[in-house]
Amino acid sequence: MNKRQWAQLWVAGFLLGGLAIPNSVMGQSARKMASFTDSISMYRTALSTHNQPGVSAHRGNSQRAPENTLATFQEALTMQVDYIEIDVRTTADNQLVILHDATLNRTTTGTGPVNAQTLATLRTLSAGKGFGDRFQTERIPTLDEVCKLVANWNAKHPKPTNLYVDCKNVAPEPLVSQLQAYGLLKNAVFYGSDETLLALKQAAPTARLMPSLRKAEDMADKIAKLNPYAFDLNWLVVSESLIQQIHQHGIKAFSDLLDSADSAEQYRKAAQLKLDVIQTDYVLNVYKTLTHSMN
Numbered sequence: 001m002n003k004r005q006w007a008q009l010w011v012a013g014f015l016l017g018g019l020a021i022p023n024s025v026m027g028q029s030a031r032k033m034a035s036f037t038d039s040i041s042m043y044r045t046a047l048s049t050h051n052q053p054g055v056s057a058h059r060g061n062s063q064r065a066p067e068n069t070l071a072t073f074q075e076a077l078t079m080q081v082d083y084i085e086i087d088v089r090t091t092a093d094n095q096l097v098i099l100h101d102a103t104l105n106r107t108t109t110g111t112g113p114v115n116a117q118t119l120a121t122l123r124t125l126s127a128g129k130g131f132g133d134r135f136q137t138e139r140i141p142t143l144d145e146v147c148k149l150v151a152n153w154n155a156k157h158p159k160p161t162n163l164y165v166d167c168k169n170v171a172p173e174p175l176v177s178q179l180q181a182y183g184l185l186k187n188a189v190f191y192g193s194d195e196t197l198l199a200l201k202q203a204a205p206t207a208r209l210m211p212s213l214r215k216a217e218d219m220a221d222k223i224a225k226l227n228p229y230a231f232d233l234n235w236l237v238v239s240e241s242l243i244q245q246i247h248q249h250g251i252k253a254f255s256d257l258l259d260s261a262d263s264a265e266q267y268r269k270a271a272q273l274k275l276d277v278i279q280t281d282y283v284l285n286v287y288k289t290l291t292h293s294m295n
Helices: 003-047 070-078 143-156 172-179 194-203 216-225 240-249 266-270 283-293
Strands: 054-057 085-088 096-098 162-167 189-191 208-210 230-233 252-256 275-281
Touching: 003 283, 054 283, 070 085, 070 143, 085 143, 085 275, 096 189, 096 208, 143 162, 143 172, 162 194, 172 194, 194 208, 194 216, 194 230, 208 230, 216 240, 230 240, 240 252, 266 275, 266 283, 275 283
Parallel strands: 054 085, 054 275, 085 162, 162 189, 189 208, 230 252, 252 275
Antiparallel strands: 085 096
């Protein structure tokens, strides 16, 4: 073999080696993703077979991506949560969008009230504020986009993820119409003021309403007025007797375990008290804590 042939062989080997490195990296990445998915499935199976509380991702999986964005909702779906909480508001041109605050200031590059802007204007803003360059292209999503994302996921997975709809500023008819169009109305839960939920009940009599319950004395009146599917409980007043009373009426008990309550100690307490759904910012922590507590 002459020098020219040796050189050609060396170049070919170098190029093939260069191609092999990315393929190897891609293979490792795929294996890690498969392993992560297997772990999540293992946690979910263990929790469901041991009658542990369900899990709601508060504004999506907002520790991994900006709250109330398509990116964070996709993360929450990957975590196979029972519910994704979304906050629904209405724009100046009557479009339904997902944003927690009444103003744009905290989570977007805009300022001022959400309901003073058209959807077209909102689309020019980034909803990735505070997350660096990676999420600069995230936009305030519409309810339609979120419904499409969740419906497509559910169509491909045996265990559905449902919507936990916080009715911030939205008329019942367009809200019901959009969820119904994607087959998400039946199993969604709706949180809001009693007045908002009563109006929603008129538009969708079978909707799963979830009013807040701050004291046991209010329970009978709320049951008579709203026939709720669940109660949203302030974690500070949750007790075994309160949850038992709720369950005796065939109603479920949800609670936000957020901020200082978003801890392993409180997750274990929620399970012991037979809470039905924990709402959290740390989905994986809940999975790990409850699974290990069963051992």
